[in-house]
Amino acid sequence: MHYSREQLIVLFTYLPVLVAAWMALRRYRGADRPVKLLCWLIFFALLIESISRIFWFFKVSNLFLWPIYITVEFALxxxxxxxVLDQKWLTTVRGWMLAAFTAIVLVRELGQQGQSVWIDNAGRSIESVVVILLALSYFYKVFQELKVQNLLVEPFFWVSAGLLLFFSGNFLIFIFMNFxxxxxxxxxxxxxxxxxxxxxxxxxxxxxxxxxGRGK
Known part of the structure; x- marks a missing residue:
């Protein structure tokens, strides 16, 4: 079976997820709660990627996994x-945020039944805005408090940097993907x-x- 270069690049996105999952498995037992949540997210991503690849190989649509993944990712x-931010208001409203987000994704998904190639970009776009704001809030907190001596050995510096780059870089893609x-x-x-x-x-x-963060 012949795959194009683009298909191979997309296919092998599985590899960094696998590497991250291996690291998560090694770190999980001694990790604190925020890092454990990151591990859960990585394990879930590995599960979704695995199922997605199976459907892809058998040429079966895997788009039904999209709303499941973004909802769980948003929650975690x-x-x-x-x-991480230790903000009482965020702890208070996160349940309401998840409920509203889930409702939006569900309504959009039900409204698009029968459109086999249509991807719900509203949920992903909303998630992008929220996560970008959370990542920026982390950097604001770090630079305000000045408690971190070396950012390069701070796990959530890397997490926040990665999320900020990923969601800001993909934001326009998420908005215009169906077009x-x-x-x-x-x-x-x-x-x-x-x-x-x-x-x-x-x-x-x-x-x-x-x-x-393995020594923390």
Whole structure:
């Protein structure tokens, strides 16, 4: 079976997830709660990626995994940052945020039944804005408190940097993905290559975060 270069790049996004999962497995037992949540996120991503690849090989649509993944990712990231930022208001509202987010994703998903290639970009776009704000809040907290002596050995510096780059870099892709899909298959393939490369970067930063935090 012949695969194009673009398909191979997308296919092998599995590898950095696998590396991050291996690091998460090694770090999980001695990790604190925020890092354990990061590990859960990585394990869940590995599960979704594995199922996705199986469906992909058998040429079966795996788009039903999209709303499941982004909802769980949103839940774990908001939970994780509520602990890292140690903000009571965020702890209070995160449940309401998740409920509202889940409702939006569910309504959008039910409204798009029968459109086999249509991807719900509203949920991902909302998630992008929220996560970007949370990552920026982390950097604001760090630079305000000045308690961290070396950012390069701080796990959530790497996590926040990776999330900030990933979601800001992909934001326009998430907004226009359905338009691009209808406009040009070739352009769509190129855009998903960019998305895949950003995904490589994200899970590499997750792996680095787990590596530098292994002594904490």
């Amino acid at each position: 990231l908001t939970w994780m940052y509520s602990l 691009i899909l209808l406009y040009s298959k070739n352009l769509n393939d190129q855009i998903w290559v960019i998305h895949s490369l950003m995904n490589y970067m994200l899970y590499i930063t997750y792996a680095i975060a787990l590596w530098v």
